[in-house]
Amino acid sequence: MRISIVTVCYNSVETLGDTVRSVLGQAGVDAEHVIVDGGSTDGTAELVAGYNGQIAKFISEPDEGIYDAMNKGLRMATGEIVGCLNADDVYADDQVLCEVADAIQSQGLDAVYGDLLYVRRDDGEKVVRYWKAGPYLPGAFRVGWVPPHPTFFCRRELFERLGYYDPQYRIAGDFELMLRLMEKNRIRTGYLQRPLVRMRVGGRANTIRGMLRGNREILHAFAANGLRPSAGLFVRRPLARLGQLARRPREGEVLGSGGRLG
Numbered sequence: 001m002r003i004s005i006v007t008v009c010y011n012s013v014e015t016l017g018d019t020v021r022s023v024l025g026q027a028g029v030d031a032e033h034v035i036v037d038g039g040s041t042d043g044t045a046e047l048v049a050g051y052n053g054q055i056a057k058f059i060s061e062p063d064e065g066i067y068d069a070m071n072k073g074l075r076m077a078t079g080e081i082v083g084c085l086n087a088d089d090v091y092a093d094d095q096v097l098c099e100v101a102d103a104i105q106s107q108g109l110d111a112v113y114g115d116l117l118y119v120r121r122d123d124g125e126k127v128v129r130y131w132k133a134g135p136y137l138p139g140a141f142r143v144g145w146v147p148p149h150p151t152f153f154c155r156r157e158l159f160e161r162l163g164y165y166d167p168q169y170r171i172a173g174d175f176e177l178m179l180r181l182m183e184k185n186r187i188r189t190g191y192l193q194r195p196l197v198r199m200r201v202g203g204r205a206n207t208i209r210g211m212l213r214g215n216r217e218i219l220h221a222f223a224a225n226g227l228r229p230s231a232g233l234f235v236r237r238p239l240a241r242l243g244q245l246a247r248r249p250r251e252g253e254v255l256g257s258g259g260r261l262g
Contacts, residue, residue, distance in 0.1 A: 001101045002030040004056075004079030004156070008069040009087035010038035013047050015200070018124070020047075022090035024054055028098040032056040036073040038063050067165035067173035074159055083153040084174075085197070090124065092117065092195040100153045103190055110187035111154035113147035114196035121200045128201060135191045141183045142222075142230045149174035151196040158187065166224075171210055172217035176224065184225045 005023050009016055016035075023033045037044050037060035048058045057076050063069040070084055081104055091097070103112050118129035133147045152174075162185055165173045181187050215234055222229050 001081065001105050002032055002079035003081040003083065003097050003101050003153070004032040004034055004077035005097075006070060006073030006077060006082065006084045007033065007035045007087055008038075008066055008073065008084070009035065009040065009044060011040045011042040011044070012087035013040070013042045013044050015088035016044060017047060018090050019085060019087055020051060020055065023085065023097075024051070025094050026091065026097040027094045029101050030079075031097050032077065032079050034058075034073045034076050036063070036069045036076075037061075038069060064167055065170060067169060068167040070173075071164045071167065074156070074164060077156060080156060081153055082156045082159070083150075085150060086199065088121075088200045089150055090198050092198055096196050099192060100196070103192060104153070104155070107190055108188065109190045110158060111152065111181065112190045112192055113153070114151040114192035114194055116148035116151055117195045117198045118201050119198050121202055124198055124200070130195075133191065136182060136189055138183075138186070141179050142228065142233070144230075144233050146175055147178060147182075147191075148197070148199075149178065150199060151192075152178060154181065154187070162187075169217050169221070171214040172221055175214075175218055176221035179221055179227070180225050183227060 007016070007019055007023075020033065020035075023031060033055050034057045035048060035055055037048075037058070039060055039062050045058075045060055048055055059072065059076075063072065073084075074082055081101055083100070085091070100112055103109060113133060115133055116131040117127050118131065120126040120128055131148050133151070134145075136145075136147070158181060162181060165177050167173070169176055182189055218233075219229065
């Protein structure tokens with residue numbers, strides 16, 4: 001079973017190499033890496049060329065935003081399973097994609113997700129926040145729950161059948177997609193109880209302006225899908241983040257080995 005990883009980037013040459021090596025280093029799986037670049041001028045194309053054809057597909061051209069770029073990559077992908085990995089993120093270890101493919105195939109699932117480790121930008125081994133996703137329960141999105149998007153993998157045919165990312169969103173397009181797939185259409189989803197991705201801290205969505213826009217887009221996502229959030233949605237979300245900051249992973253969790261499906 002082939003699994004395709006889509007990486008969207010723009011002037012990310014300083015970190016993209018780590019991402020590429022993380023995908024290429026996955027063991028026991030037929031992995032395809034698709035990179036969609038927004039027309040970088042920092043040497044991204046030269047970096048990709050240096051991998052001598054190990055990257056399956058690469059395009060570099062202007063786009064209409066991150067979700068438009070992700071859609072380009074998804075339409076280029078040929079794997080039965082697809083996932084998106086940001087240009088400054090890496091997989092927790094070399095068994096992640098193998099475990100994802102095995103869980104989806106052996107359990108007859110449409111999608112799986114797992115936990116996320118936030119790490120320092122200058123030290124990928126220093127964990128500053130542990131996002132323990134927990135199992136999905138119907139209605140969970142309404143009260144502020146959402147799986148970490150970089151850990152979300154699903155069958156490619158779902159995009160063809162239920163729709164791609166909506167490019168009108170600038171921050172919460174991943175929330176809207178997972179809301180539509182999991183909450184509205186109730187696809188068969190499993191939870192791998194271990195870290196799948198290490199994400200460097202920072203990013204547009206973590207600024208005050210980004211959070212405000214993201215909240216507006218989340219409300220729009222509910223309305224667009226005929227769903228209603230709970231009254232306390234935007235109270236529960238920051239409280240959940242405080243809990244993640246307080247939690248410190250055990251050594252086995254940081255290494256990311258021995259995941260269980262929940």
